[in-house]
Amino acid sequence: MSEVVKLERHDEIAIVTVDSPPVNALSAAVRRGIHECVKNAIADPAVKAIVLTCAGRTFIAGADITEFGKPPQPPGLAEVISELENSPKPTIAAIHGTALGGGLEVALGCHFRVAVKEAKLGLPEVKLGLLPGAGGTQRLPRAVGPELAVKMIVGGDPISASEALKQGLIEEIVEDRVQGGIAFAKKVLAEKRLLRKLRDDDSKLKAAKADRSIFTNAVQAMTKKARGLEAPFAAADAVGAAIDLPFDEGLKKEREGFLKLMNGDQSKAQRYAFFSEREAAKIAGVPEGTKPRNVARVAIIGAGTMGGGIAMSFANAGIPVTLIETGEEQLKRGMGVMQKNYEATAARGGIPADAPAKRMGLITGVVGLENVKDADLVIEAVFETMAIKKEVFTALDKYAKPGAVLASNTSYLNIDEIAKSTGRPQDVLGMHFFSPANVMKLCEIVRADKTAPDALTTAVAIARKIAKVPAVVGVCDGFVGNRMLAQRGKQAEKLLFEGALPQQVDAVVTKFGMPMGPFAMGDLAGLDIGWRSRKDRGIKSEIADALCEAGRFGQKTGKGYYKYEAGSRAPMPDPEVEKLIDETLQRLGRKKRVVSDDEILERMMYPMINEGARILEEKIAARPSDIDVIWLYGYGWPIYRGGPMFYADQVGLKHIADRLSFYAKETNDPSLEPAPLLKRLAAEGKTFASLAAANKAA
Ligand code: 3HC
Ligand code: NAI
Numbered sequence: 001m002s003e004v005v006k007l008e009r010h011d012e013i014a015i016v017t018v019d020s021p022p023v024n025a026l027s028a029a030v031r032r033g034i035h036e037c038v039k040n041a042i043a044d045p046a047v048k049a050i051v052l053t054c055a056g057r058t059f060i061a062g063a064d065i066t067e068f069g070k071p072p073q074p075p076g077l078a079e080v081i082s083e084l085e086n087s088p089k090p091t092i093a094a095i096h097g098t099a100l101g102g103g104l105e106v107a108l109g110c111h112f113r114v115a116v117k118e119a120k121l122g123l124p125e126v127k128l129g130l131l132p133g134a135g136g137t138q139r140l141p142r143a144v145g146p147e148l149a150v151k152m153i154v155g156g157d158p159i160s161a162s163e164a165l166k167q168g169l170i171e172e173i174v175e176d177r178v179q180g181g182i183a184f185a186k187k188v189l190a191e192k193r194l195l196r197k198l199r200d201d202d203s204k205l206k207a208a209k210a211d212r213s214i215f216t217n218a219v220q221a222m223t224k225k226a227r228g229l230e231a232p233f234a235a236a237d238a239v240g241a242a243i244d245l246p247f248d249e250g251l252k253k254e255r256e257g258f259l260k261l262m263n264g265d266q267s268k269a270q271r272y273a274f275f276s277e278r279e280a281a282k283i284a285g286v287p288e289g290t291k292p293r294n295v296a297r298v299a300i301i302g303a304g305t306m307g308g309g310i311a312m313s314f315a316n317a318g319i320p321v322t323l324i325e326t327g328e329e330q331l332k333r334g335m336g337v338m339q340k341n342y343e344a345t346a347a348r349g350g351i352p353a354d355a356p357a358k359r360m361g362l363i364t365g366v367v368g369l370e371n372v373k374d375a376d377l378v379i380e381a382v383f384e385t386m387a388i389k390k391e392v393f394t395a396l397d398k399y400a401k402p403g404a405v406l407a408s409n410t411s412y413l414n415i416d417e418i419a420k421s422t423g424r425p426q427d428v429l430g431m432h433f434f435s436p437a438n439v440m441k442l443c444e445i446v447r448a449d450k451t452a453p454d455a456l457t458t459a460v461a462i463a464r465k466i467a468k469v470p471a472v473v474g475v476c477d478g479f480v481g482n483r484m485l486a487q488r489g490k491q492a493e494k495l496l497f498e499g500a501l502p503q504q505v506d507a508v509v510t511k512f513g514m515p516m517g518p519f520a521m522g523d524l525a526g527l528d529i530g531w532r533s534r535k536d537r538g539i540k541s542e543i544a545d546a547l548c549e550a551g552r553f554g555q556k557t558g559k560g561y562y563k564y565e566a567g568s569r570a571p572m573p574d575p576e577v578e579k580l581i582d583e584t585l586q587r588l589g590r591k592k593r594v595v596s597d598d599e600i601l602e603r604m605m606y607p608m609i610n611e612g613a614r615i616l617e618e619k620i621a622a623r624p625s626d627i628d629v630i631w632l633y634g635y636g637w638p639i640y641r642g643g644p645m646f647y648a649d650q651v652g653l654k655h656i657a658d659r660l661s662f663y664a665k666e667t668n669d670p671s672l673e674p675a676p677l678l679k680r681l682a683a684e685g686k687t688f689a690s691l692a693a694a695n696k697a698a
Contacts, residue, residue, distance in 0.1 A: 002029065002032065002033030002036060002037065003029065003033075004018065004019055004020040004027075004029050004030050004033050005017065005018050005019070005020075005030060005033025005034050005036070005037050006019065006033075006037070007037040007040055007041060009044075009046065009047065010182055012046065012047060012048040012049065012189070013047070013048065013049050013050075013051060013182050013185045013186065014037075014041035014044065014047040014049070014050045014051070015051050015053065015178065015181070015182070016034060016037040016038060016041065016050060016051070016052045016053070017053055017054065017055050018030055018033070018034065018052075018053075018054045018055070018060060019054070019055035019056060021056050022056070022057070023056075023057070023058050023060075023061035023062075023098075024054045024055075024056060024058060024059065024060045024061060024103070025060065025061055025062060025063065025064040025065070025102075026060055026062065026063050026064055026077060026080075026102045026103070026106070027064040027067065028064075028067065028073035028074075030060075030064075031073075031075050031076075031077060031080050032074075032075060034052070034080050034106070035075045035079070035080050035083060038050060038052075038080075038083050038084060038087065038091075039083065041089070042087055042088065042089060047089060048089060048090075048189055049089055049090040049091075049092065049185040049186075049188060049189055050084075050087065050089055050090070050091045050092070050185075051092045051093075051094050051178070051181035051182060051184075051185050052084070052091065052092070052093050052094065052106070052107075052110060053093070053094040053095075053096075053177050053178055053181055054096070054097070054177075056097075057097050058096065058097025058098050059093070059095040059096055059097050059098065059099040059103055059107070059119070060099065060100075060102065060103030060106055060107075061097075061098055061099075061100045061101070061103055062100045062101025062102045062103050062124075062125075063077065063101055063102040063133075063134075065128065065271055065274065065275075068262055068267075068271065069262070069263075069268075077102055077105070077106075077133075077134040078134050078135065078251075078255075080106065080109075081105060081106055081108075081109030081134055081135055082109065084106065084109040084110050085109045085110070085111075085197050085198075085199060086197075087111075087195075090111050090112065090185060090188045090189070090193070090195055091109075091110040091111050091112070092110055092111065092112045092113070092114065092181055092184055092185050092188070093106065093107035093110040093112070093113045093114070094114050094115070094174070094177040094178065094180060094181030094184075095107060095113060095114065095115035095116070095119045095121065095161075095170070095177065096115070096116045096118070096119050096177045097118075097119060097120075098119070098120045098121075098122070098158065099115070099119065099120070099121045099122075100120075100121075100122050100123070100124055100158065101122075101123060101124060101125050101132065101136075102132075102133075102134050104121050104122065104123055104136065104140075105123075105132060105134040105135055105136045105139070106134075107121070108135065108136065108139040108140060108143060108198055109135065109139070109198075111188075111195040111196050111197065112171050112184065112188060112193075112196070113164075113169065113170040113171060114170055114171055114172045114173070114174045114177075114180055114181060114184045115161040115164065115170045115173060115174070115177075116161065116173070116174060116175070116176070116177055116180070117161055117162070117173050118161070119160075119161040119164075120158040120159065120160060120161070121158055121159055121161070121164050121169060121170070122152055122156070122157060122158025122159065123136045123140060123152055123153045123156070124156040124157070124158065125153075125156070125231070125235070126153065126154060126155070126156040126231045126232055126235050127156045127270065127274075128231075128267060128270050128271050128274060129229070129230070129231045129261055129264070129266040129267030129268075129269065129270035129271070129639075129640060130231055130258060130261050130262060130267050130270075131153070131231060131234050131235035131238050131254065131257050131258055131261060132153060132235070132238075132254070132258070133254065133255060133258030133259075133262070135199075135251060135254070136153065136254075137149075137153055137235065137238035137239050137241070137242060137250070137254045138199070138238075138241070138242045138247055138250045138251055138254060139198040139199065140152065140153060140169075140239075141204065141205060141208075141239055141242040141243070142198045142199070142201050142202065142203075142204055142205060142242065143167075143168060143169050143198055143204070144167040144168060144169050144204065145167075145204040145205075145207070145208070146204075146205065146208040146214065146215045146218065146239060146242065146243055147208070147214055147215070147218045148167055149239055149242075150215065150218035150219055150222055150236060150239055151218060151222060153235050153236075153238075153239055154218075154219065154222035154223060154226075154232045154235050154236050154239070155222050161173050168204075171184065172184055199247045200247070205242065205243055208243050209243055212243070215239070215240060215243055219236040219239075219240075222236070223236060227513075228513045228638055228640060229266065229639075229640055230261065230264065230266050230640070231261055231266065231267065231270075234257045234260070234261055235257075237253075237257060238250075238253060238254045238257050238258075241253040241254065265640075265650070266640035268642075269639065269640050269641055269642030269646060270639055270640060270642075272625070272628075272642050272643075272646055273628070273629075273632055273639050273642055273643065275625075276625035276626075276628050276629050276632075276643070277469055277629055277632075277633075279623065279625055279626075280469065280470065280471045280472070280623075280625065280626050280629045281460055281464060281470060283453075283456055283457060283460060283472050284472070284622035284623070284695075285622075286453040286456060286457060287453055290453045290454050290457050291454060291457065292454060292457040292458040292460070292461040292462070293376065293403060293405065293454055293455070293458045294376060295319070295376040295377045295405075295458060295461075295462050295465075296319075296320075296376055297319070297320050297321075297322065297374050297375050297376055298314050298319055298320070298321050298322070298375055298376070298377045298378070298379065298462075299321070299322040299323075299324060299371065299372040299374075299375035299377075299378045299379070300314075300321055300322070300323050300324065300378075300379045300380075300381060301324045301369065301372070301378065301379070301380045301381060301382055301392060302324070302325070302380065302381040302382040302383075303323050303324075303325045303330060303331055303333070303334025303335065303365065304330075304334065304381065304382075305435060305436075305437075306381040306409055306433060306435060306437050307323065307334065307379075307381035307382075307409075308323075308334050308337050308338050308341075308437075308438075309433065309435065309436050309437025309438040309439075310379055310381060310409065310433050310437045310438075311323050311338065311363050312338055312341065312342070312359070312363075312437070312438035313433075313437060313438050313466045313467075313468065314362075314466055315359040315360070315362040315363050316359060316438070316466065316467075317465055317466040317467065318362070319362070319465070319466065320362045320363075320364070321362060321363045321364070322364050322366060322371050322372070322374070322375060323335070323363055323364065323365045323366070324365075324366055324367070324368065324369060324371055324372065325365070325366075325367055326367065327367060328367060331365045331366070331367060334365070335360075335363070335365045338360065338363065339356065339360055341438070342355065342356035342359055342360065343356050369392065369395045369396070369399055370399045371399075372396060372399050372400050372404070373399055373400070373401060374401070375400065375401070375404055376401075376403075376404055376405070377404065377405045377407065377458065377459075377462060378396055378400055378404055378405070378406050378407065379407045379408075379409055379431055380392050380393070380396075380406075380407065380408045380409060380410075381409040384410060384411060384412070384413065386413055386414075386417065386418075389408060389410065389413060389418050389421075390417075390418060390421040391421075393406065393408075393418050393419075393421045393422050393428070394421045394422065396422060397421075397422040397423050397424060402424075403427070404427065405427055405429065405455045405458050405459060406422065406424070406427050406428045406429075407428075407429055407430060407431040407459060408428075408429075408430050408431070408446075409430070409431060409432060409433055410430060410432070411432065411478070411479075411482060412477055412478050412479075412482065414475055415428065415429065415430045415446050415448040415475050416448045416449045416450075416475055418448075419448050419449070419450060419451075425448065425449075425450035425451075426450050426451065426452040426455060427451075427452065427455050428448055428450070428451065428455075429445060429446055429447060429448055429451045429455055429456060429459055430444065430445065430446025430448070430475075430479070431443055431444075431445060431446075431459055431463070432444035432445075432446060432479055433468070434481075434634045434635075440633070440634060441467070441468055441469045441633040441634075442468065442469055442471065442481070442629075442630060442633035442634030443459075443463040443468040443469070443470050443471075444470075444471055444472075444473050444479050444480060444481060444630060444634070445459045445460055445463065445470050445471065445472045445473070446472075446473055446474070446475060446479055447472055447473070447474055447475075448475055449475070456472065460472065469629060469633045471621075471626045471629045471630050472622065472626070473620055473621055473626070473630075474618070474619060474620040474621075475620075476615075476618070476620050479620070480612075480615055480620060480621050480626070480627055480630050481630045481631065481634045481635060483611060483615065483620075484608040484611045484612055484615070484627075484631075484644070485608070485635070486611075487607040487608050487610070487611045487671075488518060488604055488605075488607065488608050489518055490607070490671075491603040491604060491607055492505055492517075492518040492519065492604065493541060493543070493544065494603075494667065494669075495595060495600060495603065496543050496581055497543070497585065497588075497590055498590075498592070498593060498595055498667075499591075499592035499593045499594060499595050500595040500600060501573070501577075501578060501581070502517075502519035502520075502561040502562065502573075502577065503519075503562070503571075503573040504595070504597070504600065505517055505518065505519060505600055505604070506518065506519050506520050506571075507597075508597050508600040508601050508604065509600075509601075509604055512601060512604075512605075512638070512641075513637075513638025513640070513641060514635070514636055514637065514638065515636040516636070518604075519560075519561035519562070519571075520561070520562065520571045522544075522554060522560065522561060523554035523555050523560035523561055523562055523564075523571060524554065524555055524569075525554065526553055526554045526555075526556055527544060527547060527548055527552065527553050527554045527560050527561075528548055528553040528554075530544065531544065531545060531548040542584050542587075542588060543580070543581055543584050546580055546583075546584050547560060547561065547577070547580065550580065552577075555569060559574070561574075561577060562574055562577070563576075563577075602659050602663070603663060605644065605647070606656050606659055606660050606663075607660070607671075607672060608644055609644050609645065609647075609648040609656060609678070610656075610660055610672070610674060610675050610678055611675075612624070612627045612644055612645055612648075612688075613674075613675040613677040613678040613681075613688075614675045614677070615627065616677055616688075616691065617675060617676065617677045622695070623691075623692050623695065624645035624646075624688035624689065624691060624692055625643070625645070625646075625692055627643065627644065627645050628642060628643020628644065628645050628646050629643065631643050631644050645688045646688075646689075648688060649687040649688050649689050653678060653681045653682040653686070653687060653688070654682040654683075654685070656674075656678065656682070657674040657678050657679055657682035658682075660672050660673065660674045660678075661673060661674060
């Protein structure tokens with residue numbers, strides 16, 4: 001008997017149960033267990049039908065990703081699936097939780113599928129830079145037709161049990177997976193139903209065989225946002241093979257595509273991102289078993305750009321929010337923006353038609369800080385001024401209930417100092433959301449000097465609950481993300497003084513895979529904010545200042561580093577900007593030179609990586625992978641490049657350290673000298689990943 005799969009019999013029905021926590025992934029032991037149990041059930045004359053189900057929180061969530069890249073162990077998944085499909089006795093998958101990837105492929109190998117109402121079914125391999133490698137691209141189109149199959153396989157999002165029922169992916173929705181599975185199996189036997197092998201059923205392929213545009217249109221729609229990624233296109237090809245080729249040839253094509261992707265750089269990076277995201281939720285240096293505090297209600301202070309977005313994120317997760325402003329007018333404006341935002345999403349079909357009213361119903365707008373009294377978590381999102389933040393936190397000390405977690409959404413300010421304005425610094429921390437806060441997934445959780453472990457776990461747990469990706473960081477100017485970004489900004493600006501143009505710099509950065517370059521980003525955020533702050537501090541930045549003096553504040557004035565047509569956000573290079581840069585350089589007596597794209601890329605990326613190394617040295621981030629998570633989910637770093645620290649390891653730390661030394665001399669900028677940690681790793685021929693491994697071993 002297998003440790004992780006067991007075989008029981010209820011009358012004439014065999015129940016094969018996978019029990020391999022946490023998610024019943026298809027490790028070699030699970031594959032072996034299913035194989036053995038199904039073989040025994042087929043051989044047992046008392047068994048008339050076989051139900052495959054799972055214990056714990058979910059049906060099989062896929063292949064065991066940790067086994068990828070290691071020597072394959074028998075039996076292969078295809079063999080297990082083929083055994084279920086070719087069984088002379090009916091095989092039925094009884095699904096709860098999530099049937100994902102290889103898990104759904106196993107279910108597709110069964111003759112029938114039933115699921116509980118809450119179950120979800122999907123082939124998310126593409127999100128790991130892969131395509132389904134155990135028949136999913138061939139069987140799913142036969143089960144639901146190529147159009148939906150493309151949507152599920154190329155997009156990677158699961159569908160609900162009720163949708164699966166409608167589309168013929170499951171036969172029935174059941175109350176209880178085991179009892180429901182047994183009852184369904186008995187029905188199959190009583191009705192003498194034919195055993196449906198999807199491999200032999202081409203009926204749902206007919207329409208697409210006759211009119212290929214059904215398939216190509218679906219592919220076009222699903223690959224629109226797949227810029228730079230290999231897997232969505234390879235996955236679409238594999239589904240195409242289901243339409244064009246006989247089943248076994250299609251399987252072969254799928255296998256080739258899967259192996260190519262699995263051994264490629266993109267999937268390696270995407271698998272790393274998957275595990276990094278989960279690792280980031282584990283807080284270094286917190287006593288084991290620290291329980292988060294209960295959060296039933298949240299108060300958010302400030303209904304501006306960030307406060308509104310944060311409130312929506314909580315409402316989206318069904319958590320009631322008290323949104324607090326200084327006056328009725330500000331409140332009305334903030335509530336109005338959220339309402340509009342929800343309505344626009346509903347009009348696009350992104351949320352159900354009744355969702356705006358439901359979600360707005362969870363947000364209570366009020367005036368006055370005393371209204372925080374019922375909240376278990378308070379998030380402050382007022383103006384970015386220390387004096388105002390302190391005033392707010394002093395008032396919170398008076399009004400918030402004991403034990404409430406008090407968070408600031410500050411982008412740069414010192415949380416230790418904010419904490420000092422309360423009598424309960426143990427409850428204070430940062431929750432730094434990113435704009436637009438209802439969309440961006442990252443939340444930097446800033447741990448201050450005195451933050452209590454359970455306050456920290458509360459922030460991490462609640463961030464996950466509202467579908468954000470938390471990463472714990474320490475206190476410093478700009479925390480991890482903005483601190484690294486500042487290094488890129490500094491180089492971008494310097495490049496303009498050396499002869500590069502905004503559009504050249506931005507093109508290199510977007511070609512690398514970032515959604516936007518630094519200058520387009522500046523135009524979006526507004527150039528006047530930095531200009532005013534420079535003026536206050538008596539600092540100059542001649543080109544940026546000249547733009548602002550010419551009234552070019554970015555998108556909001558239709559002109560910045562680029563020009564914008566009315567109502568458009570598309571940046572267009574502007575000869576006037578080129579002229580303005582030329583004039584500024586002439587005035588300063590600066591000579592232009594030709595700056596190569598290679599130099600731009602190095603100077604955009606390597607100083608950030610260098611800052612990342614300093615951040616690790618200072619223990620502002622616990623792991624290189626936490627830094628990568630921050631860049632993946634807060635700044636749109638291309639997932640197929642894993643994150644800046646992962647990317648650095650691929651490029652080689654010695655090369656990066658050498659190039660930084662070179663630019664430090666060449667551009668007379670000592671801040672570019674490689675950080676001690678980077679220098680040491682480079683000299684030892686090591687990677688940032690080696691640090692993570694060493695930490696784990698410690
Ligand atoms: N293999 C190995 N480990 C896995 C795993 C998998 N497929 N899926 C999840 N895990 C691990 C996680 O790393 C985590 O480990 P940790 O506790 O040590 O950090 C643990 O299981 C729990 O995972 P989550 O924290 O993500 O738990 P949730 O309850 O939030 O989510 C889930 C559960 C929806 C199943 C989510 O884990 C998930 O999406 N998993 C990946 C599913 C997937 O991509 N499947 C396809 C795999 S590729 C494949 O099947 C190829 C095939 O076509 C041949
Ligand atoms: P905003 O100016 O859009 O909104 C601030 C709101 O706070 C205003 O509506 C104001 O009326 C309100 N407010 C001010 N004092 C208050 C008080 N005492 N009580 C209640 N409400 C008060 O500012 P934004 O952009 O939302 O920024 C808020 C915070 O979030 C700042 O600390 C900022 O640094 C940070 N942040 C901003 C990001 C952005 O991209 N805008 C990104 C991440 C963080």
